Amino acid sequence: xxxxxxxxxxxxxxxxxxxxxxxxxxxxxxxxxxxxxxxxxxxxxxxxxxxxxxxxxxxxxxxxxxxxxxxxxxxxxxxxxxxxxxxxxxxxxxxxxxxxxxxxxxxxxxxxxxxxxxxxxxxxxxxxxxxxxxxxxxxxxxxxxxxxxxxxxxxxxxxxxxxxxxxxxxxxxxxxxxxxxxxxxxxxxxxxxxxxxxxxxxxxxxxxxxxxxxxxxxxxxxxxxxxxxxxxxxxxxxxxxxxxxxxxxxxxxxxxxxxxxxxxxxxxxxxxxxxxxxxxxxxxxxxxxxxxxxxxxxxxxxxxxxxxxxxxxxxxxxxxxxxxxxxxxxxxxxxxxxxxxxxxxxxxxxxxxxxxxxxxxxxxxxxxxxxxxxxxxxxxxxxxxxxxxxxxxxxxxxxxxxxxxxxxxxxxxxxxxxxxxxxxxxxxxxxxxxxxxxxxxxxxxxxxxxxxxxxxxxxxxxxxxxxxxxxxxxxxxxxxxxxxxxxxxxxxxxxxxxxxxxxxxxxxxxxxxxxxxxxxxxxxxxxxxxxxxxxxxxxxxxxxxxxxxxxxxxxxxxxxxxxxxxxxxxxxxxxxxxxxxxxxxxx
Numbered sequence: 186x187x188x189x190x191x192x193x194x195x196x197x198x199x200x201x202x203x204x205x206x207x208x209x210x211x212x213x214x215x216x217x218x219x220x221x222x223x224x225x226x227x228x229x230x231x232x233x234x235x236x237x238x239x240x241x242x243x244x245x246x247x248x249x250x251x252x253x254x255x256x257x258x259x260x261x262x263x264x265x266x267x268x269x270x271x272x273x274x275x276x277x278x279x280x281x282x283x284x285x286x287x288x289x290x291x292x293x294x295x296x297x298x299x300x301x302x303x304x305x306x307x308x309x310x311x312x313x314x315x316x317x318x319x320x321x322x323x324x325x326x327x328x329x330x331x332x333x334x335x336x337x338x339x340x341x342x343x344x345x346x347x348x349x350x351x352x353x354x355x356x357x358x359x360x361x362x363x364x365x366x367x368x369x370x371x372x373x374x375x376x377x378x379x380x381x382x383x384x385x386x387x388x389x390x391x392x393x394x395x396x397x398x399x400x401x402x403x404x405x406x407x408x409x410x411x412x413x414x415x416x417x418x419x420x421x422x423x424x425x426x427x428x429x430x431x432x433x434x435x436x437x438x439x440x441x442x443x444x445x446x447x448x449x450x451x452x453x454x455x456x457x458x459x460x461x462x463x464x465x466x467x468x469x470x471x472x473x474x475x476x477x478x479x480x481x482x483x484x485x486x487x488x489x490x491x492x493x494x495x496x497x498x499x500x501x502x503x504x505x506x507x508x509x510x511x512x513x514x515x516x517x518x519x520x521x522x523x524x525x526x527x528x529x530x531x532x533x534x535x536x537x538x539x540x541x542x543x544x545x546x547x548x549x550x551x552x553x554x555x556x557x558x559x560x561x562x563x564x565x566x567x568x569x570x571x572x573x574x575x576x577x578x579x580x581x582x583x584x585x586x587x588x589x590x591x592x593x594x595x596x597x598x599x600x601x602x603x604x605x606x607x608x609x610x611x612x613x614x615x616x617x618x619x620x621x622x623x624x625x626x627x628x629x630x631x632x633x634x635x636x637x638x639x640x641x642x643x644x645x646x647x648x649x650x651x652x653x654x655x656x657x658x659x660x661x662x663x664x665x666x667x668x669x670x671x672x673x674x675x676x677x678x679x680x681x682x683x684x685x686x687x688x689x690x691x692x693x694x695x696x697x698x699x700x701x702x703x704x705x706x707x708x709x710x711x712x713x714x715x716x717x718x719x720x721x722x723x724x725x726x727x728x729x730x731x732x733x734x735x736x737x738x739x740x741x742x743x744x745x746x747x748x749x750x751x752x753x754x755x756x757x758x759x760x761x762x763x764x765x766x767x768x769x770x771x772x
Contacts, residue, residue, distance in 0.1 A: 208747070217667055233315075239327075239744060246334065247758070250510060254521040255520070259298070267719070270546075276544045282742075289755070307358075329384075332383040332386065333537065336379035348366035374460040380409045387401050389484045400508050401484065401507075403483075406478045406484055407479045407508075407650055409508050410472045410655055416664070417472055418665075419457035424453045426452070430554060430703065433732065444585075455723040472662040479507075489653060496630065497634050505651050508650040511646050515691055521647065529543030530641050539571065546629070565683075579614070582620075582624060594619075631712075657675075657676065657704060669690050679708055702718060729744040746769065747771060
């Protein structure tokens with residue numbers, strides 16, 4: 186999704202009808218479904234025109250920004266609870282430490298935000314479908330866009346909460362506020378049906394009517410592949426083997442702490458509740474089918490971007506970004522704090538000094554998954570940065586503390602001998618050092634390129650679905666349907682982009698499966714995927730608990746079965762007579 190300034194103005198217009206008042210989400214579990222207009226503009230007053238159609242569509246899209254990303258609850262609700270993700274304990278102390286009810290306002294955004302978006306999309310579809318003065322293709326595409334958004338919201342919900350209510354009729358058409366939770370299989374049946382419908386309604390990317398930055402038919406097809414792969418992996422037999430490279434963060438040698446190397450843990454998949462009766466082979470066949478449609482260009486040419494272009498703002502509407510949330514720099518209502526959390530807000534006087542943020546990064550174990558020449562860590566990780574408290578002593582931080590980067594940053598070798606001068610860009614008169622805490626993590630550069638790095642509310646692009654993800658889904662589906670040679674070919678398409686060494690077929694299904702899952706951890710890091718990959722493969726508890734308690738930033742990583750699902754908001758339980766208990770382990 187892209188909201189340019191003109192689109193933003195149209196979003197503001199539709200917000201008069203659709204955006205709830207400030208107190209709406211606090212008053213009761215179902216009040217969030219009853220959008221309260223700020224001004225007296227009825228839906229019928231929107232009219233029957235292309236402009237009115239655009240306003241309805243933009244009103245649905247705008248929900249992602251205002252209020253799901255606006256208050257920084259997204260992407261935290263997707264991202265903080267994972268094995269390779271870390272940061273300061275104050276930032277991770279509740280959600281990141283497994284206490285999902287400790288800061289309910291964050292987790293509840295998933296429930297309230299998605300259901301509000303679902304209602305908004307149902308209402309938009311109703312009024313767009315009734316328009317007669319616009320071309321059929323224009324109306325169909327608009328319906329496809331709002332249907333896609335609705336299906337994706339349900340996908341987020343079913344992954345997070347398990348059984349959930351299905352609301353298929355807008356409140357204005359007699360839909361009910363209160364509904365029972367439906368079986369997981371039924372929810373997925375609805376999601377796949379709606380995504381397939383959206384794929385048939387929306388423009389191909391090469392259609393002259395397609396508007397860059399919007400979702401298209403390839404987006405729905407790619408998301409179908411991801412949905413089917415989620416069901417398929419969750420349905421794989423209990424005991425399926427998966428290797429994860431992880432372990433305790435530190436070891437003590439000679440009285441000093443050092444980062445440990447990686448240990449291969451072979452986990453046996455546990456059953457994923459609600460998916461036991463699904464046919465994994467058939468579902469992987471569907472995942473492969475839809476991914477291949479995208480790969481073969483059935484919905485327009487979709488390509489990987491060159492690595493040096495991938496995370497530039499100018500590339501945000503290129504084809505690799507099949508679905509992403511963008512925003513407007515410095516406009517609080519239509520901006521996000523993604524840049525602040527991952528890259529840090531910079532000082533106005535000295536653009537390389539971090540004055541706020543820089544809180545979410547990856548652990549050293551994640552960093553060690555890569556070959557030293559892989560551009561995803563050479564260029565994709567911040568190796569040199571300065572916090573405002575470094576200024577007084579003319580100091581800065583470097584990452585990681587290994588032989589190569591220590592020598593580059595300080596001139597000292599592993600034995601502590603000064604053997605050279607620091608090399609560019611460390612030869613700037615600043616004294617660089619490293620520590621073992623949350624200040625020195627593998628911080629991503631994915632969200633560094635924003636219009637104004639000195640503002641907290643910037644225009645970072647948040648990717649929900651990239652073409653690289655589709656390629657890895659296809660590789661996974663091929664691996665699980667006995668086409669290992671094809672799987673390795675498509676795995677290597679992703680690896681080649683970052684100049685990683687080509688993978689070879691290990692000749693063992695467990696090792697190939699593990700390579701692909703690990704590649705996802707590397708390629709999609711800091712994009713809100715890791716927790717959900719661990720859950721769908723039934724290895725979440727094993728992977729989290731293999732860390733041995735606390736990670737290198739002292740974040741609690743021990744998990745129990747209650748952490749497999751998010752808790753349903755208490756307001757929903759209080760108000761919905763069909764839901765009288767929370768997910769297991771939650772109050």
